[in-house]
Amino acid sequence: MLKDVFSFVVGSARLAFRGGRLYYAWLVALGLLTAWGATAWWRQVTEGLIATNMRDQVSWAFYIGNFTFLVGVAAAAVMLVIPAYIYNWKPIKEIAIFGELLAISSIVMCMLFVLVDIGRPDRAWHLMPFVGSLNLPSSILGWDVLVLNLYLILNLVIVGHLLYTAFFRRPYNSRLVVPLLLFSIPAAVGIHTVTAFVYAGVAARPFWNSAILAPRFLTSAFCSGPAILLILFQVLRRTTSIEIKDEAIWKIAELMAYAMFLNLFLFGAEIFREYYSATQHLIHSQYLFSGVQGHNALVPFAWASLIASVVAFLLFLFPVTRHNLVTLNIGCLLIYAGVYIEKGMALVIPGMTPDTLGEFYEYVPTLVEVRVGAGIFAAGFLVFTLLCKVAIPILQESERPEEAEHSVAEAA
Amino acid sequence: MSDGERVPRHATSGLEQSIDRRSLLVGTGLTAMAAVSASVAGAAPGFVERLLRERFAELSPERKAEILDRLEQEYSERYGREVSVEDTPALDGVEFAYGLDIARCVGCRRCVYACVHENNQSRDPQIHWIRVLRMEKERGIDFTESTAYYEPPEVPEPDAFYLPVACQQCRNPACVKVCPVKATWQDPDGIVVIDYDWCIGCRCCMSACPYGARHFNWSEPKIPSQEINPRTHYLGNRPRPRGVVEKCTFCLHRTRKGRYPACVEICPVGARKFGNLLDNESEMYYLLREKRVFVLKEELNTQPRFYYFYAT
DSSP states (O other): OHHHHHHHHHHHHHHHTOOOHHHHHHHHHHHHHHHHHHHHHHHHHHHOGGGSSOOSSSOSOHHHHHHHHHHHHHHTTHHHHHHHHHHOOTTHHHHHHHHHHHHHHHHHHHHHHHHHHSSOGGGGGGGSTTTSOOOTTTOHHHHHHHHHHHHHHHHHHHHHHHHHHHHTTOOOOHHHHHHHHHHHHHHHHHHHHHHHHHHHTOTTOTTTOOTTHHHHHHHHHHHHHHHHHHHHHHHHHHHSOOOOOHHHHHHHHHHHHHHHHHHHHHHHHHHHHHHHHOOGGGHHHHHHHTOBTTBOTTHHHHHHHHHHHHHHHHHHHSHHHHSSHHHHHHHHHHHHHHHHHHHHTTTHHHHTSSOTTSOOOOOOOOHHHHHHHHHHHHHHHHHHHHHHHHHHHHHHHHHSOGGGHHHHHHHO | OOOTTOOOTTOOSHHHHHHHHHHHHIIIIIHHHHHHHHHHHTOOTTHHHHHTOOOGGGSOHHHHHHHHHHHHHHHHHHHTSOOEEEOOOOOTTOOEEEEEETTTOOOOOHHHHHHHHHTTOOBTTBOOSOEEEEEETTTOSOGGGOBSOOOOSSSSOTTEEEEEEOOOOOSSOHHHHHOTTOOEEEOTTSOEEEOTTTOOOOOHHHHHOTTOOOEEOOSOOOOOGGGOOOEEETTTTSOOOTTOEEOOOTTHHHHTTTOOOHHHHHOTTOOEEEEETTOTTSHHHHHHHHSOEEOTTGGGOOOOSEEEEOOO
8 A cells, every 4th residue: 555655656756747848948937936936925024024015004915815816716626526517528537637636726826825925924823723723613714724724635635536546547436536526516615605704704894895795706716717727628638638529618618608697797786786875885996996086006907807807708608709719718818817806906905995994005016925926826837737747647548448558557 | 811711721621622632732743843943944042932832811820920031031131121021910890991082182193102102012114003083074073084194283273173093992893703813802801902922913803993903013013222111011012023913902001000091191181081881980980971972883883992972
């Protein structure tokens, strides 16, 4: 058993570092970007969070926005798991696993974004269940720590088991994997709902204190996460022999169109309530969409996000553009950008501008924040790349009959 | 030390068991790990111990005394003078409350700076626990239209009135509810306190506070040695580390010994009142009975112990 685990680990490591020049260039680029971010983070650790532009008035910003966006990307794995089981695609196992790999990478990024945001990373262990002093049941962030860890473990177990058995060309244990995959559906909904509740439960911030915040989180996640996967599938079927049918891509795109419609509808409902009732709470939306007293840093981003989301919806709505890979990919990029702006900037920052006593502090990130953010994304892509690099050959070899036996043996 | 959830160490509740399990885990595996990594990194002595500290509220009296001693030493060395750190608990039969007469306040901000000096707030970057907001008389209390950055030649200005805001010491504190690590709690006398050595600096409490009362140490707080107030409390005005949240504590190092908070003492117009709600001889008891008061943002149901009134 121990010997098997050892040969699995060594075999995986060999697969991860078996590649051409382009692959290595990609790894080095990501590594450099990660290092660039890490040095910025080190500066932040030595100077304090003063290296960011967050202040008492806007005390959460770029980092927490990115965290929120990535929770959505992680949750989007269910957009594969659900249809995989409902529509029963042919390469079912291969496709579902990429959602899980994306989820693992996203959760890693989420945790890194929380780590760089807290003032005392040396005390991060206070958040660990049993070892620390998690304030349950009352703290929503406490629950978020629990569900995110649970979701990470769940995905690691599923992926680990699938790859391990495939590596030794054994059938996977469906009595283990199928229930876990099914459980990952409510768990994915859970991580995004709990993250939304971190904001929605704050009565002091009317911009967040909305009952439809969690549904909005889910619908936008079901747009942005699959957008990455659709592009990834097209890359994979060109560069590997993994078979992904057009019909499969179109079906995901169709489901995304529903999610986009709901996302825009819920957004409209929120906007109606804000602007028609026009209470003092409207000022946060005004800051976002039209600027207040010359404070208008977010206005171009807010409109870019809205326009991108509407155009992407139209591209996904009409079968002509949905079935055309060029327009489909444009739509994917647009919706990804739209949701990234919406979650990354247009949720956290206007919620805190003006602050609870009416003060306007206009936040824009410092270079340190941007570097740290870029470093974390690079680290996440690095994780995702290595995971894919290991998973694809293992799964392909296990699919193939005997003639490929020697190459697995070689890898092992 | 008295905190909201005082549990005897020998009790056998589930909470206590989890604490014991934690002490055990912390005491063995983590200590070994941290000791190795710290010695590799050549960390300063005491680093490991500080890293693996337990919540102050859960410590035995002996451990608390040790920690207070160590802090006194550390601060005395840093500021070149004798600094004391005590942990006077809440007194029985005391529930503190505050009253502020808006009609009298002239917006001079002496309270702001008296507080800074009394409570060892950072001078660079500046941290102010009290924020005095200038309001237009015509609009009444309107936070959106208010400003804390008024600089007229003299106060009060004819068209304005002033609303000082600090921690409202809510009966229903949103900040305590959201803290993910129990680093902040409400003591029995109603004062919401923070363990600066347990806070992880996530700033959830700052999002949750409707009064902007919580402040973060964005960099290493700086206080000139000659300006340090050497009489300090563990949960109050002792010098804070970088990366943690702090707030007004009703000057608990003074008020738990029968003195007024510094802001009450300094106020030149007597706009500030303070007392024990449970004592029917107290100023606050009288105030609530005889005057008509209101609280800020009552619709949020935070139920502040900080009352505003117009007495004249």
